[in-house]
Amino acid sequence: MISQDALQTINRIIAAVFGGYAFTWGFSVLAIATLVALGIDFHEAETAISLVAFLVFLGLFLWTFAAASMIRVWLVLAGGAGVMMLIGLMLQTSLLS
Amino acid sequence: MFNSLRMSMGWVHTWMGLVLGFVLMICFFFGALSVFDREIDRWAIPDTRFEPQPMPSFDNVLKPIYQQLQPDPVDMAATERRVVGTLPDPETLKLESLFAYTTHRDPVLLIGGEFAIPNQPIDPADDHQHVHGRATVNPATGEMLNDDALKIGSDWFYPMHFSLNLNWMMLGYWIVGLAALVMLAGLVSGIIIHRKIFREFFTFRPWKNLFRSSLDLHNMTGVVALPFHFFFAFTALVIFASNIYLPVTHTTLKPLHEHHEMLEAERKGLPHEPAGIPAPLASVDAMVAEAKRRWAERNMAGEVGFLSMNHLGDENGYVSIYRAGSDRVALVGEGIHFKASTGEVIREEPPRSVVSSIDEFLTGLHLQHFEHWMLRWLYVFGGLLGAICIATGFILFVEKRKAKHARNGSQGSRIVDALAVTTVTGMVLAAVGMLVANRLLPADLAGKGQWEQTIFWSVWGLAFLHAAWRSSPVAKARYNPAWREQSLLLGLMSLCAVGLNWVTTGDHLIKTVFTDTYWAVAGVDLSLIVTALIAFYAAAKLRAPVTEQKIDDALSRNKQVNAYD
Numbered sequence: 299m300i301s302q303d304a305l306q307t308i309n310r311i312i313a314a315v316f317g318g319y320a321f322t323w324g325f326s327v328l329a330i331a332t333l334v335a336l337g338i339d340f341h342e343a344e345t346a347i348s349l350v351a352f353l354v355f356l357g358l359f360l361w362t363f364a365a366a367s368m369i370r371v372w373l374v375l376a377g378g379a380g381v382m383m384l385i386g387l388m389l390q391t392s393l394l395s
Numbered sequence: 396m397f398n399s400l401r402m403s404m405g406w407v408h409t410w411m412g413l414v415l416g417f418v419l420m421i422c423f424f425f426g427a428l429s430v431f432d433r434e435i436d437r438w439a440i441p442d443t444r445f446e447p448q449p450m451p452s453f454d455n456v457l458k459p460i461y462q463q464l465q466p467d468p469v470d471m472a473a474t475e476r477r478v479v480g481t482l483p484d485p486e487t488l489k490l491e492s493l494f495a496y497t498t499h500r501d502p503v504l505l506i507g508g509e510f511a512i513p514n515q516p517i518d519p520a521d522d523h524q525h526v527h528g529r530a531t532v533n534p535a536t537g538e539m540l541n542d543d544a545l546k547i548g549s550d551w552f553y554p555m556h557f558s559l560n561l562n563w564m565m566l567g568y569w570i571v572g573l574a575a576l577v578m579l580a581g582l583v584s585g586i587i588i589h590r591k592i593f594r595e596f597f598t599f600r601p602w603k604n605l606f607r608s609s610l611d612l613h614n615m616t617g618v619v620a621l622p623f624h625f626f627f628a629f630t631a632l633v634i635f636a637s638n639i640y641l642p643v644t645h646t647t648l649k650p651l652h653e654h655h656e657m658l659e660a661e662r663k664g665l666p667h668e669p670a671g672i673p674a675p676l677a678s679v680d681a682m683v684a685e686a687k688r689r690w691a692e693r694n695m696a697g698e699v700g701f702l703s704m705n706h707l708g709d710e711n712g713y714v715s716i717y718r719a720g721s722d723r724v725a726l727v728g729e730g731i732h733f734k735a736s737t738g739e740v741i742r743e744e745p746p747r748s749v750v751s752s753i754d755e756f757l758t759g760l761h762l763q764h765f766e767h768w769m770l771r772w773l774y775v776f777g778g779l780l781g782a783i784c785i786a787t788g789f790i791l792f793v794e795k796r797k798a799k800h801a802r803n804g805s806q807g808s809r810i811v812d813a814l815a816v817t818t819v820t821g822m823v824l825a826a827v828g829m830l831v832a833n834r835l836l837p838a839d840l841a842g843k844g845q846w847e848q849t850i851f852w853s854v855w856g857l858a859f860l861h862a863a864w865r866s867s868p869v870a871k872a873r874y875n876p877a878w879r880e881q882s883l884l885l886g887l888m889s890l891c892a893v894g895l896n897w898v899t900t901g902d903h904l905i906k907t908v909f910t911d912t913y914w915a916v917a918g919v920d921l922s923l924i925v926t927a928l929i930a931f932y933a934a935a936k937l938r939a940p941v942t943e944q945k946i947d948d949a950l951s952r953n954k955q956v957n958a959y960d
């Protein structure tokens with residue numbers, strides 16, 4: 299039997315690594331699309347966001363271990379990833395049309 | 396699960412640091428060796444022990460060499476699996492693009508190109524329609540270097556530090572990427588759990604017990620080199636961001652990316668596709684002269700670092716010439732593009748924007764193409780400080796727990812200690828063992844490079860078995876004798892490597908330092924001697940018997956173990 303503590307820990311590791319990655323991905327999509335929509339050169343936007351993205355990931359990674367409620371962590375990580383991805387994709391479609 | 400921020404950060408620091416620390420050891424150690432990868436290449440391939448030289452004449456030297464370039468058999472096989480039908484005979488494939496690359500430390504020149512293939516891809520979205528070829532050329536003689544001569548520095552130690560040389564599914568890159576993130580997390584959490592950071596900066600008590608002095612060393616190396624470590628782990632992620640770690644612009648945002656590329660190609664006037672009309676090639680040397688003239692005009696005279704040609708033999712073909720960045724932190728740049736058939740300038744790249752200046756400065760600082768020997772050595776020491784910080788972390792982990800584990804019969808610290816031996820002395824043994832093998836195996840042995848790689852992994856594997864076999868004292872709260880034994884062996888092997896270099900090539904230190912100075916080889920030999928001295932010193936230190944008093948100390952110290960264990 300896996301103990302409650304171990305399950306909790308596994309949950310946090312998965313949230314920190316995969317949840318954090320998903321959020322960072324969504325953030326990058328939305329941020330690059332937004333910068334391009336604001337008239338910034340595509341590669342400029344890509345470079346700028348690559349300099350910020352891993353700091354966002356790092357923050358999320360540590361926060362996941364420090365946070366009191368894992369439900370809130372998952373809501374922010376998965377929810378944030380989904381919403382940002384969606385808006386980013388919509389922005390891309392409107393930029394290309 | 397955790398009652399406080401400090402406790403949760405302590406957990407991340409201890410456990411994430413432990414698990415990924417084994418990977419980080421590899422990154423920092425082989426990263427430090429990569430600073431002198433070209434010099435290690437010279438040591439390992441004695442035929443190339445001559446002075447670095449600038450990019451040779453394309454028209455006279457390089458042009459005929461590209462005609463001998465062949466598609467890489469490994470890439471042929473990989474491409475075969477991605478396309479419909481069988482590929483034509485490699486001899487008949489036509490080169491469609493090429494490049495040449497050199498740095499201020501390279502006597503030899505890396506050339507390569509892409510060969511067009513007629514086959515359709517299996518996946519229609521796959522636009523990678525060519526096979527690569529690569530070769531190393533001796534520009535003095537125009538000869539290609541034997542493929543079996545592995546460049547141990549730049550083709551083994553260097554990729555080791557970012558890919559672990561595990562290329563299956565890019566697994567090594569992803570493990571290293573996660574380790575880099577954990578390194579950043581380890582640094583931040585380390586600051587949070589150690590509040591007296593300024594005091595620790597000046598605290599080192601080597602005369603205290605092993606636990607105290609390794610804690611001091613861990614904190615000191617962690618704090619002193621904190622900006623250095625943070626910077627390297629961070630830029631490692633940034634360098635591979637757009638192609639590997641966060642390829643949003645090649646996946647989710649691919650449509651936007653392609654749209655932009657089309658606009659940009661129009662704006663730059665660099666044709667994206669061939670015209671289908673054959674055209675001759677004008678003098679490339681004249682283009683190089685023009686590029687150098689324009690650089691000099693901008694007050695940044697320099698040598699060519701990178702030269703490439705696209706759509707070879709086609710009306711739309713163009714030549715791109717980039718300046719070597721040996722006098723600045725940022726990488727190659729100031730590209731000037733010429734029409735291949737006429738030699739007229741199509742485009743001169745404008746000065747960098749603010750964002751790309753920052754990016755190129757950061758990545759350039761990691762990749763260090765600049766010419767500054769003292770700074771290079773500081774990089775080596777910085778990398779080794781990182782390795783010390785991680786290795787002392789392992790020792791702390793073991794010293795803190797082994798007494799408790801000895802009492803309740805746990806094997807935890809015994810396993811961690813054996814893995815620590817494997818990744819500290821075992822890793823250095825593998826690297827030095829490879830150099831010894833390099834000098835022992837005959838130069839004309841078929842598959843020599845393969846043999847060297849096999850020996851590298853075998854030595855490392857044996858070091859692990861040895862560490863595991865000798866590990867039982869740790870379960871009784873004593874030291875693993877493998878530390879000392881492997882240190883002794885490392886000292887002997889390092890001296891052996893220096894001796895073998897002398898015997899097999901005639902390049903001894905008196906010659907390479909004084910009479911016929913060649914610092915690349917002398918530097919590797921001297922570093923091996925220093926390695927041997929440190930290893931013998933460590934072995935001598937480790938011979939001091941462990942008294943009962945010390946074990947009692949370890950047991951009483953157990954009470955100080957933090958709550959997050």
